Amino acid sequence: MNKKTDLRVLRTNQSIRKAFYELIQEKGYEAITIQDIADRAMINRxxxxxxxxxxPDLLDRCVEELLEEIKNAIVQCPISMRPFSISTLETVMQTILEHISHNTSYYQAMLVGENKIYLFQSKMEKIIKDKLNEGWTSSQGKSTLKISKELLLEYLVSAFMGVIIWWIKNDLPLPVEEVSSQFSKIVAYGHFKAAGIAVEE
Structure with a gap:
């Protein structure tokens, strides 16, 4: 009996969240009412x-649970910036994209379009930034960077999020492995060299 009840609760919760994500995309968070969610999920208030x-409780819990899933997905990814390995960024990007591919509709609501949730994006950026920063803080020796580490981190995080949002926005146009590989090469070699474009001094 308890198992049946638990399954029923789980299904209802999934219906509520599915309705919520759909409504965010359709009309924006602020315009959604509890009755809207109940009607779409086919439940009563x-x-x-x-x-x-x-x-707000529904939004907070959706945001925190998605972010926790991202953290759990990348926590085991090995990362080091001294020395830098192309496979480092490739692994982190691939792990994130694989997770997103199983929850695409949720991330479309949170990250794409005029009704996206900016709070979610900023928190996701922080998770990625912390993971990349781990590559420096976990390495031994004094930093010998020729540019500001903070500037470099901001650049990398912006590139990460830009690629992720482009990928979701365009309905996952390239396989996870290809996006991850191309992204890591762009970062490692620079966008022109990675694209095979000659550059004159």
Whole structure:
């Protein structure tokens, strides 16, 4: 009996979240009402309140759980910037994209379009930045970077997020492995050299 109840609760919760993500894309977070969510999930308002306190609670829990999943996905990725290995960024990017590919509709709602959730994007950027920074803090010896580490981190994070958002926005146009490989080569060799474009001094 408990197992049946747990499954029913799980299905209801999934229906609520699916409805919520769809509505974010359609009308934006601010315009959504609890009744909208209940109607789309085919439940009554009382059932919604058995799962969540209110709309901000639903958003907070969706954001935190997605971010926790990203953290768990990349926590085991080996990373070092001294020396730098192309496979380092490739592995991190591939891990994130593989996770997103299993939850595409959620990330479309959170990261794409005029109704995206900016709070989610900024928190996801911090997770990626912390992971990349780990490559320096875990390495031995004094930094010999010729440019600001903070500037370099911001550049890498922006590149990461730009590629991820482009990939989601265009309905995953390239395989995960290809995107990850090309991205890491662009970062390692520079965009012109990676593309095979001659550059004059």
């Amino acid at each position: 009382n059932t919604f309140y058995l799962h969540y306190q209110d709309k």
